[in-house]
Amino acid sequence: ERKKVRVLLRTGSALLREDVERVAAHQAHTLVVVNDEAVTEDDAAKEDDDSSSKITLGDDVSSPVLAKLLALRQLLPEFSGNIVAETGSQRDAHLAETFFRSTKVKRVDAVSSEQLRGRFLVQALQQPRLTSVITQLLEGNDSRAFHVMRVADLDPRAAGKSLADFDIYSNPSAIVVGYIDAVTRQTILEPNAKNLVLSADTELIVLGKPSQDIASVAQSNPTGIGKRTASNGGVKNAMRHIRRQSILICGWREYMDDMLIELDTSVAHGSQVVVVADSSYGYSMNKEELRALEKKLRNISLSITDAPPDDMQVLAKAFERQTFNRVVIMPPSIRAQTTPSTEADARSLTILAYLNCLVRGADESRGAFLSDTKPPSITVEFLNERFAALEWENAADVDNVIMPRAVAARLSAEAVRDGRLCALWNQLLSQEGREIYIRPVSSYAPALSVPDNVAISAAFQTLGRKLREASGDILIGAIETQREKGATSKRLPSTITINPAGAARNTERIWDVDDMVIVLGRS
Structure with a gap:
C-alpha cells in the first residue's frame, strides 16, 4: 500500500557515529526520533574501533528519545534540517525542543504521544462516533487532511x-x-478574526486539498454571510451544558495523571471517576502521589481500587456502589514491551464480557444493577488490530474502539508531514481553544431562525456560512442518518462525510432531525 514512500530499513543505533553516518543522516530533510524500547545492553556494549564514535550519556537521562537527541546533537553539529521527536511526556517534549536552540537545526517539533493519546481518549469518551471522525482526519487522505498554505497559493485575490x-x-x-500568527507562530483556529488583514504570505490552516481552479470561485460573500455577528449564542443551551459524569476506568497507563487532569477540565463539578487497576496493569501510585493528584482535580471526585479489573467480583462490587454512564477499558502495559498484544487484549475482552453480564443482567446472581437504567457508553482500547476490526457495536454495546498505537503513529506522521500541525492537534484534542464536536443540526435551529421540529433546507456550504455567522462554529462535515424505505423506516448505519466536494457541497438538501454536523467549536 506504500505507493508514495520508499522504505529502507537499516539496523543500528542512533547513539553510534558509524551507524548515523552509514545512513547519511546529515543529508536528511527531517530526522524522526520515535519513542520505542529503551537502549539495550547490546547497543551499549557494541564494539567500535574509533573510541570517539561512541557517545557516553549520564545516568540522569531517563528517556531513550532524549538520549538519542543528545547523541544526534553531538554527532551532527552541522545538521540544518527538521527534527520530529516522539516523547513520552510533556516535560520530555519541552526538553527536546530546548536541546537544539543554539544549533543550525531549522525546526524541532516534539510530539508528546502519551499526552495526545490521553486527550484523544478523553474526547472519545465524551462523544461517541468521534473516534471515526478523528481517524478519518488522520488517515492521510488529502481531501480530509489539514494543510498549511499561503494565501498567495490558495487564493491570491484574497x-x-x-x-x-x-x-x-x-x-x-x-x-x-x-x-498561523506571523509574529508568535502560534496556531489560531479562529477564521472570524476581524483584525487580521490577509497578505500574500499569511499562512492559513486549510482542511482539504484546495482546488487550483479559482477563477470561478467567489472571493468573498457579497451578501455578508460569513461575518460573525454573535459569539456562540445561537446554539441551544442544552448543547452547551456540561453534565456530571460517573466514569469507570478499567486499567492504567503511563502518565495517567495527565489524562485525569485533562478529563477534569471536560466534565462538570461533582463528577465521579472510579479507577480499577493493580500492579499487573502498571498501577503503582503511593498515597502521597495520589493526594498530590487529587489536589489538582477541581471537578472530579477520584476513587482508585487496587485490584485486577478483569475480576468479576471486583467489577460487581464497583457496580454495587454506584451506576456509571461511561466505562473505559484499557489494556495493561500499553507500551507492550513485555506483554503480548493478544494477551493484553484478551484481558480487555474478559472485562468486556463481565460488563455485559452486569449491564444486561445475563448473570442472574449479579446482573440486575443496571436493569432499570440506560446502559453505559463503553470505550475500549485494543493493541491488536484484528480485535479492533471486529463489529463490537452490535455485539457488546461498544461505542468507541481505539487503537492507541495507531493513534500515536498517525499523530507522529502528521508531525512529520508538517511540523506546524503539532500545535493544531494539541489544540483540537485539548479543552482549550476549539475542539471537534458532533452536534445535532437541530441544535442550531434558533441560530438559523428555524422553528423547532422543522427540517432545515440548505446546501452544505450555505449551512456552513450560516453557522459561522450565527455561532462562530466551523462546519467541516456531517453524519447523515439513513433509513430504509418503507413503513418500518428502519435506521441504517450512519454515513460520515468530511469536507464534501462537488455536488455534495453545493447542492441544496434536507437536513433530517437525526442528522449530525461535525464542527470546530468551543465548549
Whole structure:
C-alpha cells in the first residue's frame, strides 16, 4: 500500500557515529526520533574501533528519545534540517525542543504521544462516533487532511481582505479553519478574526486539498454571510451544558495523571471517576502521589481500587456502589514491551464480557444493577488490530474502539508531514481553544431562525456560512442518518462525510432531525 514512500530499513543505533553516518543522516530533510524500547545492553556494549564514535550519556537521562537527541546533537553539529521527536511526556517534549536552540537545526517539533493519546481518549469518551471522525482526519487522505498554505497559493485575490470577511468555503474542495500568527507562530483556529488583514504570505490552516481552479470561485460573500455577528449564542443551551459524569476506568497507563487532569477540565463539578487497576496493569501510585493528584482535580471526585479489573467480583462490587454512564477499558502495559498484544487484549475482552453480564443482567446472581437504567457508553482500547476490526457495536454495546498505537503513529506522521500541525492537534484534542464536536443540526435551529421540529433546507456550504455567522462554529462535515424505505423506516448505519466536494457541497438538501454536523467549536 506504500505507493508514495520508499522504505529502507537499516539496523543500528542512533547513539553510534558509524551507524548515523552509514545512513547519511546529515543529508536528511527531517530526522524522526520515535519513542520505542529503551537502549539495550547490546547497543551499549557494541564494539567500535574509533573510541570517539561512541557517545557516553549520564545516568540522569531517563528517556531513550532524549538520549538519542543528545547523541544526534553531538554527532551532527552541522545538521540544518527538521527534527520530529516522539516523547513520552510533556516535560520530555519541552526538553527536546530546548536541546537544539543554539544549533543550525531549522525546526524541532516534539510530539508528546502519551499526552495526545490521553486527550484523544478523553474526547472519545465524551462523544461517541468521534473516534471515526478523528481517524478519518488522520488517515492521510488529502481531501480530509489539514494543510498549511499561503494565501498567495490558495487564493491570491484574497490579499488585503479581512479574514472575517473572507468566505472560508469559497474554494470548492477546501475549508479555511484558521491561521498561523506571523509574529508568535502560534496556531489560531479562529477564521472570524476581524483584525487580521490577509497578505500574500499569511499562512492559513486549510482542511482539504484546495482546488487550483479559482477563477470561478467567489472571493468573498457579497451578501455578508460569513461575518460573525454573535459569539456562540445561537446554539441551544442544552448543547452547551456540561453534565456530571460517573466514569469507570478499567486499567492504567503511563502518565495517567495527565489524562485525569485533562478529563477534569471536560466534565462538570461533582463528577465521579472510579479507577480499577493493580500492579499487573502498571498501577503503582503511593498515597502521597495520589493526594498530590487529587489536589489538582477541581471537578472530579477520584476513587482508585487496587485490584485486577478483569475480576468479576471486583467489577460487581464497583457496580454495587454506584451506576456509571461511561466505562473505559484499557489494556495493561500499553507500551507492550513485555506483554503480548493478544494477551493484553484478551484481558480487555474478559472485562468486556463481565460488563455485559452486569449491564444486561445475563448473570442472574449479579446482573440486575443496571436493569432499570440506560446502559453505559463503553470505550475500549485494543493493541491488536484484528480485535479492533471486529463489529463490537452490535455485539457488546461498544461505542468507541481505539487503537492507541495507531493513534500515536498517525499523530507522529502528521508531525512529520508538517511540523506546524503539532500545535493544531494539541489544540483540537485539548479543552482549550476549539475542539471537534458532533452536534445535532437541530441544535442550531434558533441560530438559523428555524422553528423547532422543522427540517432545515440548505446546501452544505450555505449551512456552513450560516453557522459561522450565527455561532462562530466551523462546519467541516456531517453524519447523515439513513433509513430504509418503507413503513418500518428502519435506521441504517450512519454515513460520515468530511469536507464534501462537488455536488455534495453545493447542492441544496434536507437536513433530517437525526442528522449530525461535525464542527470546530468551543465548549
